[in-house]
Amino acid sequence: MATLDIRDLHVSVDTDDGAKEILRGVDLTVRSGETHAIMGPNGSGKSTLAYSIAGHPRYQVTTGTVTLDGVDVLDMSVDARARAGLFLAMQYPVEVPGVSVSNFLRTAKTALDGEAPKLRTWVKEMGAALDALGMDREFAQRNVNEGFSGGEKKRNEIAQLELLNPRFAILDETDSGLDIDALKVVSEGVNRFSAQGDRGVLLITHYTRILRYIRPDFVHVFVAGRVAEQGGAELAERLEAEGYDRYTKAASTS
Amino acid sequence: MTTQPTAVQHAVETVESHLHPVASYDLADHALPTGREEVWRFTPLKRLRGLLDGEPSEAHLKVELEGPASVRVRELSTDDAVSLGGTAPADLPAALAVARSGGALLLDVPAEAELDQPIVLRLTGTSIDETVWGHVVVRVGAHAKATVVIEHTGSARYAASVQVIVGDNAQLDFASLQLWDDDAVHLGHVGIQVGRDAQVRSFQASLGGDLVRLVESAEYTGPGGEIVMYGVYFVDAGQHIEHRLLVDHNAPHTRSNVDYRGALQGDGAHSVWVGNVLIRKVAEGIETYESNRNLVLTDGARADSVPNLEIETGEIKGAGHASTTGRFDDEQLFYLCSRGVPPELAKRLVVHGFFADIVRRLGVPEVEQRLMAALEAELAENVGLPPAGVA
Numbered sequence: 001m002a003t004l005d006i007r008d009l010h011v012s013v014d015t016d017d018g019a020k021e022i023l024r025g026v027d028l029t030v031r032s033g034e035t036h037a038i039m040g041p042n043g044s045g046k047s048t049l050a051y052s053i054a055g056h057p058r059y060q061v062t063t064g065t066v067t068l069d070g071v072d073v074l075d076m077s078v079d080a081r082a083r084a085g086l087f088l089a090m091q092y093p094v095e096v097p098g099v100s101v102s103n104f105l106r107t108a109k110t111a112l113d114g115e116a117p118k119l120r121t122w123v124k125e126m127g128a129a130l131d132a133l134g135m136d137r138e139f140a141q142r143n144v145n146e147g148f149s150g151g152e153k154k155r156n157e158i159a160q161l162e163l164l165n166p167r168f169a170i171l172d173e174t175d176s177g178l179d180i181d182a183l184k185v186v187s188e189g190v191n192r193f194s195a196q197g198d199r200g201v202l203l204i205t206h207y208t209r210i211l212r213y214i215r216p217d218f219v220h221v222f223v224a225g226r227v228a229e230q231g232g233a234e235l236a237e238r239l240e241a242e243g244y245d246r247y248t249k250a251a252s253t254s
Numbered sequence: 255m256t257t258q259p260t261a262v263q264h265a266v267e268t269v270e271s272h273l274h275p276v277a278s279y280d281l282a283d284h285a286l287p288t289g290r291e292e293v294w295r296f297t298p299l300k301r302l303r304g305l306l307d308g309e310p311s312e313a314h315l316k317v318e319l320e321g322p323a324s325v326r327v328r329e330l331s332t333d334d335a336v337s338l339g340g341t342a343p344a345d346l347p348a349a350l351a352v353a354r355s356g357g358a359l360l361l362d363v364p365a366e367a368e369l370d371q372p373i374v375l376r377l378t379g380t381s382i383d384e385t386v387w388g389h390v391v392v393r394v395g396a397h398a399k400a401t402v403v404i405e406h407t408g409s410a411r412y413a414a415s416v417q418v419i420v421g422d423n424a425q426l427d428f429a430s431l432q433l434w435d436d437d438a439v440h441l442g443h444v445g446i447q448v449g450r451d452a453q454v455r456s457f458q459a460s461l462g463g464d465l466v467r468l469v470e471s472a473e474y475t476g477p478g479g480e481i482v483m484y485g486v487y488f489v490d491a492g493q494h495i496e497h498r499l500l501v502d503h504n505a506p507h508t509r510s511n512v513d514y515r516g517a518l519q520g521d522g523a524h525s526v527w528v529g530n531v532l533i534r535k536v537a538e539g540i541e542t543y544e545s546n547r548n549l550v551l552t553d554g555a556r557a558d559s560v561p562n563l564e565i566e567t568g569e570i571k572g573a574g575h576a577s578t579t580g581r582f583d584d585e586q587l588f589y590l591c592s593r594g595v596p597p598e599l600a601k602r603l604v605v606h607g608f609f610a611d612i613v614r615r616l617g618v619p620e621v622e623q624r625l626m627a628a629l630e631a632e633l634a635e636n637v638g639l640p641p642a643g644v645a
Contacts, residue, residue, distance in 0.1 A: 054592050057584065082594035094589040098607025098614075107603060108593035143607070164593065 002069050002085070004030040004053075004168050004200060009064035011045075011052045019060070022048045024225035026064070028202075030168060035194055035201040037211060037236060040222030041244040046204045047091060049222075050172040053202075054088040055081050068168070083112055085167030089157040089174050096144040101156065102126060104144045105163060112164060129159045132192070134185045151182040158189035168200040169193060175210035187213030208240040223247040277342035277445070277471075281308075281353055284346035293345070296526040296558055298494060301465045303411050303439050305385060308350045313384040315410060317359065321373035325400075328360045335360065335391050340417025341445025344469045344500070347413035348443035351387045355415075358389035361402060365395030365421060372401035372427075372618050379410025382437045388414035392428065396421035396449065402428050403621055407462075409435040414442040418456075422449040422476060427457070429621055433628060434462035443469040448508070450476025457616050458485040458514075460495045461628050467496040467526075474505035483512045484612050486625070488632045489555065491520025498528045499544070503537035512544035515612055517605055517632075518555035527577075530562040533570060541571040548579040549608055551601075602633055 011023035022045045030036050040046050052059045053066055055078040066073040068084055076084060096104065105126060110116045117125075127137050133155040145153050154174055161169055171190065175183055187210060194201055194214075203214060211219075211233070219235040220227045221244075228247050229235065275293065276283065286306060287294040299306070319327050335358035343349035352358075361375060379386060394400050398421065406412070420426050432440055440463050448454050460466045472481045487495045501510040516525045529544045548557035561575035582601055590600035609629050613622050 054588075056588055077597070078588060078591035079594050079596050079600075082592055088592050090589070090592075094583075094585045096586055096589065096604065096607055098609065098611030099603050104590070104593075104603070107599065108590075108595055111594040111596060111599070143611070160593065 002032045030200045037216035044222040045225040087166035089171045091173040093153040102140040150177040311385040315377040318376040344443040347441035348415040354387035355389040363394045363400045379408035399425045409438040416444040418446040429457040432460040438463040446472045448479035451478040460487040471500040473502040480509040485514035487516040489518045489523040496526035507539040510542045517549045519551040521554035523555035535566045538569040545576045
């Protein structure tokens with residue numbers, strides 16, 4: 001049983017006009033075995049939350065804490081956070097020319113485990129992970145994300161999730177830009193990950209569509225840098241019917 | 255030396271690239287550089303160890319040949335070598351090399367020969383105290399297919415003219431590896447002539463030496479030819495590595511693609527890349543792209559990168575160039591680190607990939623492996639990057 005705890009998190013980014021606060025006091029607790037959906041309109045700070053937890057240097061935490069089983073995550077380097085059990089599936093996965101998927105994943109696995117995986121079982125595992133996401137095994141030999149379509153990049157992120165098997169997965173708009181077939185395949189991957197029972201998922205999405213395939217235990221509506229409302233899966237259904245208008249109007253008049 | 259130009263061509267072909275003085279065997283055509291000339295302004299002349307004085311020397315590099323038995327290295331008189339019609343020396347060091355070498359090495363691939371093994375010419379210098387003038391001619395006959403690698407190791411004060419003559423419809427993969435000891439000086443010119451419909455891939459790798467300054471040029475002896483010029487360099491503290499390129503599109507429907515990549519580390523590491531593509535009036539329907547990318551790994555290093563395009567006709571398929579010099583891409587590092595990879599190892603992976611991307615296109619596995627190993631060794635040496643272990 002593990003807990004990812006976010007308390008009163010304030011995050012700013014540097015802009016030409018000085019520091020701009022994006023997150024304005026976020027409280028959120030994700031326990032292993034739970035799936036949390038974070039929904040909200042564009043610019044509400046959803047992705048900022050994801051990148052702040054992962055430790056992207058662009059985001060400055062000004063106040064608040066993020067802890068994993070009581071241990072301060074904000075004090076850790078990006079790679080140490082991953083080794084502590086956090087994983088971020090990115091909205092725009094980065095191309096790394098000249099580095100094969102296979103080499104990349106083996107290096108990551110070695111860093112996470114502290115020892116290199118046994119070659120024979122590793123090749124099998126990697127092949128199985130690609131198969132499960134409907135990717136040709138030939139992808140293992142291709143350069144990371146180079147020349148991948150949008151859908152292939154997202155499948156690759158979830159293949160990594162399954163192979164590296166962290167304690168908590170943060171999925172940043174993994175569903176955006178996917179056609180329905182890819183959405184199903186990617187969702188199945190996330191569900192296999194959750195089905196282990198002791199993993200936590202923070203699913204960030206703009207659309208309710210993916211929640212037809214991944215059933216959240218909790219839904220949080222993000223508006224203007226904080227959680228405006230939370231509830232169970234039924235909240236997502238209401239958002240599907242009503243959209244974000246109610247929240248954005250309230251935020252702009254408050 | 256190619257097809258006879260018509261009178262009309264003569265009338266309109268007045269362009270002379272200001273970046274590349276006219277090639278000539280005549281020493282009188284190459285003034286002694288002062289360092290103020292456009293083509294010499296980046297080069298620290300003091301570090302040429304007097305090579306430009308042109309002192310005669312009998313010294314030679316040790317020559318070893320590996321490859322198919324059907325191919326031999328022959329020695330030719332300078333006059334006979336020049337009469338083969340290769341590209342004339344582009345600068346004073348290359349002109350001196352032809353004039354002083356006392357003969358040339360000819361590597362001859364007969365017409366229609368298809369070699370299933372690379373030809374490797376190993377040239378080894380014995381001492382930095384020796385001045386060596388070198389003249390090498392690589393000739394690939396029409397319709398032939400070959401891979402030729404020239405490998406430089408050891409140390410010397412070396413200036414050379416390398417003439418690569420590729421016949422019609424032939425295919426050549428050519429590589430020149432500068433894997434010198436730390437104190438070597440290497441100057442000169444590699445001039446490539448691309449035959450009608452011929453396909454040439456040239457690969458320059460400069461890792462060693464105190465100062466390496468090479469001019470690489472390509473011209474076409476007929477329409478339809480294609481040249482790809484790849485290069486990698488890794489510049490350490492105090493090292494000067496300079497590559498100057500000229501692709502002379504002097505025939506229609508020809509293609510060229512230049513892609514050079516370099517990494518620099520340490521105080522006083524200096525790389526120079528000057529790429530020039532000249533599209534002559536006659537060169538209708540050509541396509542060209544040139545690119546240079548530099549990765550600056552530490553403070554104190556300097557990369558000069560100057561792409562140029564001189565266009566005399568607009569009737570072409572495409573022409574472009576790009577040049578980037580920068581430090582690590584933060585987004586790439588973040589992505590790798592977010593998977594648990596420590597930052598130093600992430601940097602190593604990125605640099606490894608930066609070079610592997612090009613080196614893999616060489617298509618000669620033995621040379622690829624050697625080069626990647628040499629690049630790995632460079633990486634391990636500095637930047638605190640951990641030793642190899644990511645296969």
